[in-house]
Amino acid sequence: MLAITYGNVYVARVAFGANDSQTIKALMEAEAYPGTSLIIAYSHCINHGIDMTKGLDQQKAAVLSGHWPLMRYNPLLKEEGKNPLVLDSKAPSIPLDKYVYNETRYPCSSRATKKQPSAC
Numbered sequence: 001m002l003a004i005t006y007g008n009v010y011v012a013r014v015a016f017g018a019n020d021s022q023t024i025k026a027l028m029e030a031e032a033y034p035g036t037s038l039i040i041a042y043s044h045c046i047n048h049g050i051d052m053t054k055g056l057d058q059q060k061a062a063v064l065s066g067h068w069p070l071m072r073y074n075p076l077l078k079e080e081g082k083n084p085l086v087l088d089s090k091a092p093s094i095p096l097d098k099y100v101y102n103e104t105r106y107p108c109s110s111r112a113t114k115k116q117p118s119a120c
Contacts, residue, residue, distance in 0.1 A: 003038050004073045004085070010035065011073040015042035017059030022070050022088045029074055042068050058102055065099035066092030 003009040010033040012026035023041075030037035042062055044055035062068035070088040077084040 001040075003036075007078075008035055008075050009073075010037040010075065011071075012037075012039045013041075013069065013071045014039060015059040015063050015068055015070060017042075017044075017056030018063035018068075019070055019088065022072075026072050029072065033074065033076065035075070054102075058099070061094065061099040061102060063089050064092065064094045065096045067096060067099055 001011070001013075003011050010030050012030060014023040014026050016023045026039055030039055042059050044058050059068070063070055066089075068089075072086045072088060074084050074086070077086075
């Protein structure tokens with residue numbers, strides 16, 4: 001997200017499982033942008049401790065909980081007098097724990113901070 005501060009870098013944050021059309025739009029805008037483009041994509045991983053067949057659902061939960069907001073920053077919009085930052089996700093609609101506790105990495109972190117023995 002630091003790249004946005006340069007003011008001349010196209011930056012997008014996407015999650016295909018949450019909004020495939022936003023992902024495609026970001027990819028197309030990034031390709032068309034005449035300068036540097038950076039796309040940060042939520043990528044589920046086996047180390048997250050999820051059933052990998054549910055990866056796209058977990059991406060959607062990350063967005064719906066507000067953990068992973070979808071956005072695009074297009075410097076060309078400034079030239080049109082528009083706000084270059086477009087927030088594509090809505091306000092959180094599910095509690096954060098509905099996303100977090102689907103992954104074993106977060107409960108393990110919680111147990112570690114409480115200094116309880118854990119099987120993680």
